[in-house]
Amino acid sequence: MPPAALRFRHVVKRRSGGAAHARAVLDGVDLDIAPGEIVGLAGINGAGKTTLLRxxxxxCPLDGGDISIAGAAHTHPSARRPLAYLPERFGPPAHLTGAEFLRYVQALHGQRADPAASTALxxxxxxxxxxxxxAPRHYSKGMTQKLGLAATLLLDKDILVLDEPTSGLDPKARAQFRQALRRRGDAGAAVLMTSHALADAADLCDRIAILHAGRIVFAGTPTACMAAFGGADLEAAFLAAIA
Structure with a gap:
């Protein structure tokens, strides 16, 4: 059986430089993401979602536990080669055009531009x-986000880590993004994405992981989440899970 694409085991991260008495932002997080699986990481502001991705x-160093990427320790630079990451606050270089930025990102990863694949995406x-x-400085927020998504997906990596990927997208663009990401998942890519848009997560994600008070308080399908917490929709179930 192949190793998990991403595996978090008893992950601990404290504030204040990791002092033993400091509050734990992450307090024993356990989570696996399999190849071909799209997992949505949900939580209130300050729950530690972005910290977990960092x-x-x-x-930033762990204060306890371990993380592996396709079976290799996450601290090894080579372990991160199959991974592409889109941060929440994506800002492309101001001196490049959008097309130049896409070519630049591919070149950084040792990839040649594929005009046909680029056009289709x-x-x-x-x-x-x-x-x-x-230049992206002339773009709207939504257009800038699309550029970041295009750069991430064009790399065709086996693991995608996306922090609030639908931020700034209008309803049409959100639907198009879901379609593009579903194709990557169906092709075998593992996806870990944070999202405050629980409706998007319900439509797209194979599983939802709810991070609250430093721990994963639920991990399972959106349907299982609603069944476990009695919500009429995923948002209601989420609120019940963190109550």
Missing amino acids: CLLDF LALLDLDADALRL
Whole structure:
């Protein structure tokens, strides 16, 4: 059986430089994401969602537990090669056009530009080819987010880590993003995404993991979440889970 694409075991991260008496932002997080699975990480502001992603990417050290990427320790740079990450506050370089930025990202990963794949993905995300001739400083918030999503998906990585990927997208763009991400999941990519848009998560994610008070208080399908907490929809179930 292949290893989990992402595995978090007893992950602890404290504030104040990890002092033993400091409050734990993450207090024993356990979570697995399998290849081909889309998992939505939900939680209130300050629950530790972004901190968990930062720990995964080795942007900050753990105070306990371990994280593995396809069976390898997350602290090894080579372990992160199959991973693509889109931060919540995505800001492309101001001196590049959108098209130059996409080529730059692919070059950083040692990939050659594939015009056919780029054209198909840009069409799926409804990213105007004419806009790619402009620098992103001229873009709207939604257009900038589409550029970040395009750069992430064009890399065709086996693992996608997305922090609030639908932020700034209008309803049409959200639907197009869900379609694009579902295709990646169906092709075998593992996806871990944070989201405050629980309706999107209910439509897209195979499983929902609710992070609250430093721990995963529920992990399962959206339907199972609603059944477990008696909610008429995922939002109501989420509120019951963290009550």
